[in-house]
Amino acid sequence: MPDQKPLSFSEIYRSGLVSFDMILGVSKAMLDTISQAKSAALSDAPVLLVGETGTGKNILAQAIHNAGGRSKRPFCEVNCGGLHEMLQESELFGHTRGAFTGADKDRDGLLMLAQGGTLFLNEVGDIPASTQKKLIDVIEYKKFRKLGQDIESTTNIRAIAGTNRDLDSLRAKGEFRDDFYYRLNCFRIEVPALRKRKDDIPVLVDSLLREFSARESKNVSGVSPKAMSVLVDYDWPGNVRQLRFVIWRTVATVDSEMIEEEHVVETLELSDAKSPNTPLASLEEVERNYITKVLCLTNWNKTRAAEILRISRVGLNRRIHALRISEPA
Ligand SMILES: Nc1ncnc2c1ncn2[C@@H]1O[C@H](COP(=O)(O)OP(=O)(O)O)[C@@H](O)[C@H]1O
Ligand SMILES: [Mg+2]
Missing domain, CATH: 1.10.8.60 (Helicase, Ruva Protein; domain 3)
Known part of the structure; x- marks a missing residue:
């Protein structure tokens, strides 16, 4: 008889089985958050999840995806923090052969792979301004260009963004574009700290x-x-x-x-x-x-x-x- 241990959270997360039932909470603050997330799941508008690290932004993003109309399509996550700008753009937009040193073959990015599904922009506060501008076109016009390619491709993704940074102060310093912020801020959901x-x-x-x-x-x-x-x-x-x-x-x-x-x-x-x-x-x-x-x-x-x-x-x-x-x- 095989070992019947329950799945670990990371196994569940990777297999895409996260649902709202797994998000525990009895406090008014958390019940409010869950109810806002459930309304967001009924819509196709962009979502911005704001909360400290470890508060549950990832599981909420995935629960929103799984409860919504795109649940049969992929949920792709891109970690916007810490990656080199070029690698980040190539991960998102894909690249053609020779687009930059080391790009030895054509590659599709997450915008293509997430087609029809959800793209979770994790740590969105770390995205460089030039990439933010390109993502506005994705959200607004569903258009983007692969690195090294002139023709535009189209994609149909729902954007969910997560951040533990204070986007208002980043905006005040000019590090986060207002126009990008307003587009993501359709459903702004605060995920409260455990304390x-x-x-x-x-x-x-x-x-x-x-x-x-x-x-x-x-x-x-x-x-x-x-x-x-x-x-x-x-x-x-x-x-x-x-x-x-x-x-x-x-x-x-x-x-x-x-x-x-x-x-x-x-x-x-x-x-x-x-x-x-x-x-x-x-x-x-x-x-x-x-x-x-x-x-x-x-x-x-x-x-x-x-x-x-x-x-x-x-x-x-x-x-x-x-x-x-x-x-x-
Ligand atoms: N309300 C909750 N109920 C059950 N588990 C939770 C809850 N919030 C967070 N977790 C768990 O805590 C860990 C961190 O959550 P995560 O979504 O990765 O946080 P964040 O993305 O905000 O850093 C995960 O293992 C997640 O399953
Ligand atoms: Mg996270």
């Missing part, structure tokens, strides 16, 4: 305990009231992503059925690099923790993690193996 909706913490903890107990083959059934109040009081700079990491690590390391205050305090210190109580660590621990953190922040997108770490993908895989880092559920 502003503490009612959601017990609900999320409960679900994460079940998820990680199953994945880790553990029998952890609950969190003591004191441990829960530590979790509720904490301010979660990394939001739900950090909460997932904390519960995963705690479940993986406890021997008891109940999670107690000291277990939570210990993992919180580890997950928060700013904590003054963290004992001095070995270089290997620092490297393991930092690589784990970058992998968590990128949802285990190794290409993206390798870019942030400025090492090759092969080098990243080697380190993951050597440092015995395992992918969370």
Whole structure:
């Protein structure tokens, strides 16, 4: 009988199975956000998801796509942060052979691959102004040009953008175009930070305990009231992503059925690099923790993690193996 472990979040995300049912929340702030996202799913207008890292912009984008009229077509994500301008444009628009050094064959970009579906412009605040201008034509006129090509191609995509940056101050500095902003801002959805909706913490903890107990083959059934109040009081700079990491690590390391205050305090210190109580660590621990953190922040997108770490993908895989880092559920 094959191992019937539940799918990990990254497996679900990659397989495109995210639905609104999986987005947990009981707080008024989160219920408002979910209800706005559900209305956006009924429309084809561009969406702008604004929220700190780890608040759920990616899962909301995918839930909107899956609940809408384009659900049978692709959902493509482009990470606009950190990529070299030319590579980013080539990823989006595609290129012809010889368009730039290293372009040895014709390649379609995401605008073509996402045809009929949704293009999720993640970290949209990092898109250079020249690319923003080209994307306006895509949203407004459904037209674009491959790099190195004069003739225009047409595409039919729905744009969803996500950002953790303050687009208003970027606009004030002239780094984000007003005309691009107004086009994306059709449905502006604020995704609240976890510390502003503490009612959601017990609900999320409960679900994460079940998820990680199953994945880790553990029998952890609950969190003591004191441990829960530590979790509720904490301010979660990394939001739900950090909460997932904390519960995963705690479940993986406890021997008891109940999670107690000291277990939570210990993992919180580890997950928060700013904590003054963290004992001095070995270089290997620092490297393991930092690589784990970058992998968590990128949802285990190794290409993206390798870019942030400025090492090759092969080098990243080697380190993951050597440092015995395992992918969370
Ligand atoms: N409301 C929620 N309910 C359940 N899981 C959530 C919720 N919000 C975020 N998550 C989980 O937290 C992690 C980070 O979410 P993500 O959508 O990648 O955040 P962001 O894109 O804002 O950085 C993911 O593993 C996601 O499944
Ligand atoms: Mg994200």
